[in-house]
Amino acid sequence: MSFDNAYESLLGGEDAHWAFGTGFSEALSGVNREFPAGVDREALAAYCLMLGDDALIFSQRLSEWCSRAPELEEDIALANIALDLLGQARMLLTRAGEVLGRDEDALAYLRDEREFRNVHLAEIDCGPGPGGDFAATIARLLVFSSWRLALFSRLRGSADPVLAAIAEKGLKELAYHRDHAAQWTVRLGDGTDESHRRMQAGLERVWPFVDELFATHAVEVALAGVAVDPASLRSEVDGVLEAVLSAAGLTRPTDTRAARVAGMAGRDGVHTEAMGYLLAEMQHLHRSLPGAVW
Amino acid sequence: MADDLELRFERTVQSESRIEPRDWMPDGYRKTLIRQIAQHAHSEIIGMQPEGNWISRAPSLRRKAILLAKVQDEAGHGLYLYSATETLGADREDLTTKLIEGRQKYSSIFNYPTLTFADVGVIGWLVDGAAICNQVPLCRTSYGPYARAMIRICKEESFHQRQGYELLMTMMRGTQQQRDMVQDSVNRWWWPALMMFGPPDAESTNTEQSMAWRIKRDTNDELRQKFVNMSMPQAEALGVTFPDPELEWNADRGEYDFGQPDWDEFWQVVKGGGVCNEQRIAHRRKAHEDGAWVREAAAAHAAKHARKEGAA
Numbered sequence: 001m002s003f004d005n006a007y008e009s010l011l012g013g014e015d016a017h018w019a020f021g022t023g024f025s026e027a028l029s030g031v032n033r034e035f036p037a038g039v040d041r042e043a044l045a046a047y048c049l050m051l052g053d054d055a056l057i058f059s060q061r062l063s064e065w066c067s068r069a070p071e072l073e074e075d076i077a078l079a080n081i082a083l084d085l086l087g088q089a090r091m092l093l094t095r096a097g098e099v100l101g102r103d104e105d106a107l108a109y110l111r112d113e114r115e116f117r118n119v120h121l122a123e124i125d126c127g128p129g130p131g132g133d134f135a136a137t138i139a140r141l142l143v144f145s146s147w148r149l150a151l152f153s154r155l156r157g158s159a160d161p162v163l164a165a166i167a168e169k170g171l172k173e174l175a176y177h178r179d180h181a182a183q184w185t186v187r188l189g190d191g192t193d194e195s196h197r198r199m200q201a202g203l204e205r206v207w208p209f210v211d212e213l214f215a216t217h218a219v220e221v222a223l224a225g226v227a228v229d230p231a232s233l234r235s236e237v238d239g240v241l242e243a244v245l246s247a248a249g250l251t252r253p254t255d256t257r258a259a260r261v262a263g264m265a266g267r268d269g270v271h272t273e274a275m276g277y278l279l280a281e282m283q284h285l286h287r288s289l290p291g292a293v294w
Numbered sequence: 295m296a297d298d299l300e301l302r303f304e305r306t307v308q309s310e311s312r313i314e315p316r317d318w319m320p321d322g323y324r325k326t327l328i329r330q331i332a333q334h335a336h337s338e339i340i341g342m343q344p345e346g347n348w349i350s351r352a353p354s355l356r357r358k359a360i361l362l363a364k365v366q367d368e369a370g371h372g373l374y375l376y377s378a379t380e381t382l383g384a385d386r387e388d389l390t391t392k393l394i395e396g397r398q399k400y401s402s403i404f405n406y407p408t409l410t411f412a413d414v415g416v417i418g419w420l421v422d423g424a425a426i427c428n429q430v431p432l433c434r435t436s437y438g439p440y441a442r443a444m445i446r447i448c449k450e451e452s453f454h455q456r457q458g459y460e461l462l463m464t465m466m467r468g469t470q471q472q473r474d475m476v477q478d479s480v481n482r483w484w485w486p487a488l489m490m491f492g493p494p495d496a497e498s499t500n501t502e503q504s505m506a507w508r509i510k511r512d513t514n515d516e517l518r519q520k521f522v523n524m525s526m527p528q529a530e531a532l533g534v535t536f537p538d539p540e541l542e543w544n545a546d547r548g549e550y551d552f553g554q555p556d557w558d559e560f561w562q563v564v565k566g567g568g569v570c571n572e573q574r575i576a577h578r579r580k581a582h583e584d585g586a587w588v589r590e591a592a593a594a595h596a597a598k599h600a601r602k603e604g605a606a
Contacts, residue, residue, distance in 0.1 A: 056355075063349050063362055067342040067577065070585025072369050072376075075342075079366035083359060090355050105354045134588050190598065191591025198587070285411055286353040293468040294354040294411075294461075 028091060031165040033098065036226075043222040044160060045099035046117065049107070050219065050267055051151075052092030053118035056108060057275075058144060059085035060282055061122070065137065068128045077180060081141070084173040091166045105294075109286035113276055114269040120258065121209040123266070123275045126202070131274070135188055135195070135202035142181035143206055146240045147213045149174040150233040159225045182244045189248025200250055207253035213237075217267045307508050312438035315381040323507055327437055328384045329398070330509060335375035336393045336400035338368045340574050344408040345417060353411060357461065361414060364454050371450070374443040381439045394579040401425075402560070405568030406486050412465060412472075412479035418458010420480070420487040420525065426451050427521045428491065431511035459528070466533050473533070480529075481537045485555045491518040493557065522550050 035041055062082035069075035093104040100107070125131025126140045152174055155167035188199040214234045220227040245252050264270040286294075299318040306313060313319055346365045352358035376386045392398040403421055408414065429451065432444040465472040492498055492514040504510035512520075522541070529536060540553035563571070 060350065063358075066349055066362065066365055067339075067346045067369075068581045068584075070581075070588035072339070072373050074585075074588075075369045076366055076373075079362055079369070083362055083366070086355065086359050086362070090359075093355075108355055109353070128584070134585065187595040188588070188591050191593075191595040192587070194587050195591030195594075281350050285351050289353070289469065289471055291469055292353070292472050293464055294357050 032161045036159050041099045043219050045096040046219045047227050048092045048096035050117040052089045053116050054122045055085040056089035057118045058122040081177050088170050095162050109283045119266040135198040136205045138184045139202035139206045145177035146237050150236045154228045186248040189250045204253045208258040211257045212265050307436045314438045328382050331379045332389045335372045338372035340400045340404045342368045347408045371447050378439040378443050402564045405563050405571045407569050412475040415458045415461035416479040416483045422455040424487045424490040436508035480534045484536045488555045489560045522552050
C-alpha cells in the first residue's frame with residue numbers, strides 16, 4: 001500500500017485483509033445444486049432450517065461474548081466460532097430458501113418465533129447474560145459441538161450434494177470447536193476450586209437440554225438417506241463427553257431431560273421464553289425498514 | 295560510555311534505521327513509546343464496544359459476519375500492540391489495570407455513542423480513515439516492532455474502511471430513510487473525526503520531542519488537512535455533505551479550507567465528560583474482573599501440568 005493515500009483502498013485494488021476473516025467464502029462453488037430425484041423437498045427445506053437455525057441462534061448467543069471474554073485470545077476464539085456457525089447457517093438457510101423461494105435474510109429476519117426450528121440448547125442464555133457464565137458457555141459449546149460434529153460426519157454421506165458439501169466444510173470447523181471446548185473443560189475442571197465448582201454448575205445448566213438433541217423428528221424419518229437420525233449419534237457423543245468429563249475430573253449430571261411442551265420442543269417451533277427476546281433484538285432493525293437494502 | 299550509546303541511538307534514528315528491542319535507548323524514548331503504543335492498544339480494545347453494539351442487531355447476515363469479523367480484528371490489533379509494548383518491558387496485565395483505573399488513555403472518539411447502523415459504516419469510513427491517516431506514517435516510525443505491527447494493522451484497517459464505505463454506498467442506493475440515516479450519522483461523526491488528530495499544533499505538548507525521535511512524523515494540523523482533502527471527493531461520490539459551512543476549495547492553496555471543531559467539547563470528552571466514557575471503562579472493567587477466575591484457573595492448571603511433567 002502507499003504510505004500517502006489512506007483512501008486508495010476505497011477504490012478497489014488490494015484483496016481482502018482480515019486478520020482472521022469472516023469464515024464465509026464461496027465454499028460451495030461447483031457443487032451441484034439440483035435436488036436429487038425422489039427427495040421430499042418440503043422436508044429437505046425443513047431439515048435445512050433445523051440445522052441452519054441451530055447454527056444461527058447459537059452464533060447469535062456466542063457473539064454476545066464479543067468484547068466481554070476473560071482474555072483477548074478467548075474473545076478472538078469465541079468470535080471465530082460464532083463466525084464459523086454463522087457461515088454454516090447462511091449456507092443452510094440458502095439451501096432451504098431454494099425450496100421455499102426466499103433468501104437467507106428473509107428466513108433469518110422475517111420468520112416468527114414459532115417458525116424457528118432450532119433446539120433449545122442453542123437459544124438459552126448461558127452467559128455473558130445472567131443465565132450463565134464462561135463455564136456454562138463452555139459446557140454448552142462442548143455438548144453442542146460434540147453432537148454436531150458427530151452429525152456432520154454422517155451428513156457427509158447425504159444424498160443431497162449440497163448438504164454433503166456443507167457437512168464436509170463444517171467438519172473441520174466443528175472439530176476445532178469441540179477441541180477448544182474440551183480443552184477449557186479440562187482446564188476449568190482441574191484449575192481451582194472455584195473453576196471446578198463453576199464448570200460443574202455449567203454442566204448442570206445445560207444437561208437438561210441434552211435429550212432433545214437425540215430425539216428423532218418426523219422430518220428426519222421422511223428424509224432417509226438425506227438426513228441423519230440423531231438417535232443414532234447418542235452412543236458416540238456420550239463416549240466423547242464421558243472421556244472429556246473424566247479427564248476434567250467432573251461428574252456427569254443425571255438430569256438429562258427437560259419436559260416437552262404438549263409433546264413439542266424446538267424442532268416443532270416451540271421454544272423457551274428467552275427465544276422471543278433474542279429474535280426481537282436480532283430482527284428489529286431489518287423489520288423496521290421494509291424495502292431497505294443492506 | 296553513555297554518551298557513545300546516546301550518540302549511536304541518535305544516529306540510528308536520524309538515518310531512518312530502526313531501533314530494536316535489544317538496542318540501547320533513552321528512558322524517555324522507552325516511556326513515550328510504551329505510553330503511545332499502550333494508548334493505541336487500549337483504543338483498539340475499547341473501540342470494540344461502539345461497533346460491537348450493533349453485532350446482535352445487524353440487519354443482514356452478511357453485514358453481521360463482516361461486523362463480527364471486524365470487531366474480532368480489533369481484538370487482534372490490540373494483541374499485536376500489547377505484544378509490542380512487552381518488547382519494551384511493559385506487562386499486559388499492568389497496562390489493562392492502568393486502563394480500567396483511568397491512568398492511561400484511549401482514543402476519545404470511542405466515547406461517542408453508536409446510535410444507528412449507519413454509524414457502523416461511518417465509523418469505517420471516517421473514523422478508520424482518520425486512524426489510517428494517523429497511523430500510516432507510523433509504519434516508518436523508529437521503533438522496529440511498532441513499525442512492523444503498524445504495517446499489518448494499516449492494511450487491515452484499510453480493508454475495514456473499504457467495508458464501511460461500501461455499506462454506506464449500499465445504503466445510499468436504498469430507501470430515503472436509509473439515505474437520511476447516513477447523512478445524520480455523518481453529521482454526528484464528522485467533527486469528532488477531525489478531533490482525532492489532536493489539538494491544534496500550537497496547543498499540542500508532545501509533538502516536538504516525538505518528531506525528533508521519529509515516533510511521530512507529521513503534525514496534528516498537517517494530518518487533519520490531509521484528511522479533509524481526501525474525504526471531500528469521497529463525500530461527493532457518496533452523495534453526503536459535511537456539516538461545516540466554511541468547508542470550501544481554496545484554489546490558491548490547492549487545499550480545502552475548513553472550520554475548527556468545538557475544542558471545548560473535545561476537552562470535555564477527553565476529561566471524562568463524554569456520553570460513553572464511564573460506560574466504556576465499566577464494560578472493560580467488568581469483562582476483566584468477571585474473567586479473573588478463568589485466568590486464575592488456566593494458570594493453576596498450567597502450573598499443575600508443568601509440575602507433573604517435571605516429575606515425570
